[in-house]
Amino acid sequence: MPRPRKPQPNDAHPILNLEKLLDIHGxxxxxxxxxxxxxxxxxxxxxxxxxxxxxxxxxxxxxQRWLLSRQGTA
Known part of the structure; x- marks a missing residue:
C-alpha cells in the first residue's frame, strides 16, 4: 500500500492561500x-x-464550494 504523500508548501489550502476575506456585505x-x-x-x-x-x-x-455542493437542491 503506498504511503500518503506529504503536504507540499504549494498545496492549496483556503487559509494559506491568503484569499481576501469577505465581510457580511460581500x-x-x-x-x-x-x-x-x-x-x-x-x-x-x-x-x-x-x-x-x-x-x-x-x-x-x-x-463557492458550499454553493456548488448545493446545486440541484431546492
Missing amino acids: VMEYLSVSRQTVYMLIDQEGLPVVRVGAQLRFIPSSV
Whole structure:
C-alpha cells in the first residue's frame, strides 16, 4: 500500500492561500441575498463562516464550494 504523500508548501489550502476575506456585505452581494438570509444560511444551511473576534468573515473559495455542493437542491 503506498504511503500518503506529504503536504507540499504549494498545496492549496483556503487559509494559506491568503484569499481576501469577505465581510457580511460581500457575501450578501455575492449571493444576492439579504443580511437576514445570510444569517439563516449560516445557522440552518451550513454556510461556512470564520469568526474574527465579534466579526463574521467568509473565505470566498469555501463559500463557492458550499454553493456548488448545493446545486440541484431546492
